[in-house]
Amino acid sequence: MSGLLRTLAEHRCFGGVQRFLEHDAHEIGLPMRLSVFLPPQAALAKVPALIYLAGLTCNEETFAVKGGAQRLAAEFGIALIAPDTSPRGAGVEGEASDWDFGVAASFYLDATQAPWAPHWRMESYLVRELLPLLGERLPIDAERLGIFGHSMGGHGALTLALRHPGSFKSVSAFAPVCAPAQCAWGRKAFTGYLGGDTAGWQAHDASRLMQRQQAAPFPEGILIDQGLEDKFLADQLHPHLFEAACREVAQPLTLRRHIGYDHGYYFVQSFMADHLKHHQRILFQPS
Numbered sequence: 001m002s003g004l005l006r007t008l009a010e011h012r013c014f015g016g017v018q019r020f021l022e023h024d025a026h027e028i029g030l031p032m033r034l035s036v037f038l039p040p041q042a043a044l045a046k047v048p049a050l051i052y053l054a055g056l057t058c059n060e061e062t063f064a065v066k067g068g069a070q071r072l073a074a075e076f077g078i079a080l081i082a083p084d085t086s087p088r089g090a091g092v093e094g095e096a097s098d099w100d101f102g103v104a105a106s107f108y109l110d111a112t113q114a115p116w117a118p119h120w121r122m123e124s125y126l127v128r129e130l131l132p133l134l135g136e137r138l139p140i141d142a143e144r145l146g147i148f149g150h151s152m153g154g155h156g157a158l159t160l161a162l163r164h165p166g167s168f169k170s171v172s173a174f175a176p177v178c179a180p181a182q183c184a185w186g187r188k189a190f191t192g193y194l195g196g197d198t199a200g201w202q203a204h205d206a207s208r209l210m211q212r213q214q215a216a217p218f219p220e221g222i223l224i225d226q227g228l229e230d231k232f233l234a235d236q237l238h239p240h241l242f243e244a245a246c247r248e249v250a251q252p253l254t255l256r257r258h259i260g261y262d263h264g265y266y267f268v269q270s271f272m273a274d275h276l277k278h279h280q281r282i283l284f285q286p287s
């Protein structure tokens, strides 16, 4: 039963609760883990939530331990949901041999190619299974969701927000992979999961997706932070391409480039408060 969320661990945190959960994910065909922070306000009424997608080599624990988001989320009354970064235990040969492909490197899409297609269905899992589950099983208002993420998870946040209009009211990213069809990480992942026909890749490339919009999809703005000492910036991330695509369709974008910051969680936690404020502003505005 995918609806049953089993509690693996629970910790009091800033007056709320940090939980680690597992459930049998129907779309994945395997158990999936996630972390859930519920602010104190969730004891009284349903609260809005942010979905956080982590990057390569991470899991459902990374954001909860290293992101530093709970204090402000408790103040604002926002829940934080961090799913795992891929299926685990599928038994695909070599699934954990590469750090940038396979386990912990799902790129948050549905694979069409063997041997990945049966289990690597992260997009369907997140959008069609997890989001409804949050509203049904947790004190979360599924009509008020935002999405954000880091690196591969920033790619996930931008592409899922653009591919599923209406599912997320707000979006932001830390050092996202902005044009995966044009970088080595993305080419490797897309070739393996989607096959060699690059035409099919474009629908999972945030810069291409943005270019194809008829009007600004997030008129309240998108926030992206990027460290200038990030060792992946030049070859993998390409924020300038997303910036150009946003300009073409008049999508408001705040892209901040920070001197001295690298790719890791010291950078992410340094700007976490600004991301929570960005989402809070949009999620709490009167409809």
Ligand SMILES: N[C@@H](CCC(=O)N[C@@H](CS)C(=O)NCC(=O)O)C(=O)O
Pocket: 054, 055, 056, 057, 058, 062, 066, 099, 150, 151, 152, 263, 264, 265
């Ligand atoms: N293993 C890679 C780095 C992988 C990496 O930087 N992963 C990022 C996301 S793309 C991350 O958040 N890692 C976990 C951490 O920093 O705690 C390397 O040796 O260069």
